[in-house]
Amino acid sequence: MLVLAILIAAPASAISETLTAIPGDDFSMGDAAGDANEKPHQATVAPFRISPHEVTNKEFADFVRATSHVTNPQRSGEGYVWTDKWRSFAKAD
DSSP: OOOOOOOOOOOGGGOOSOOEEEOOEEEEEOOTTSOGGGOOEEEEEOOEEEOSSOOOHHHHHHHHHHHOOOOHHHHHSEEEEESSSEEEEETOO
16 A cells, blocks of 8 residues: 655644644555665654545645645646656646
């Protein structure tokens, strides 16, 4: 199983619902059959809070307006798109 989390720091005033606390932990991640940068290794995730519900495009747009958030792809001009694997894609935002 692959779990991908994107953490965005937001002011408490921008959070309108109760978030679920996720404890941090060490875990093994990677895929021996994957690309060279995906080799199995130990990783650590710090504790964080997450919404128990999906975020709609409108909710994310409201968040961006409220916080002036700029995504990493907007900063770098490059993002990633999943096809049969993650692929770099210019101007993905």
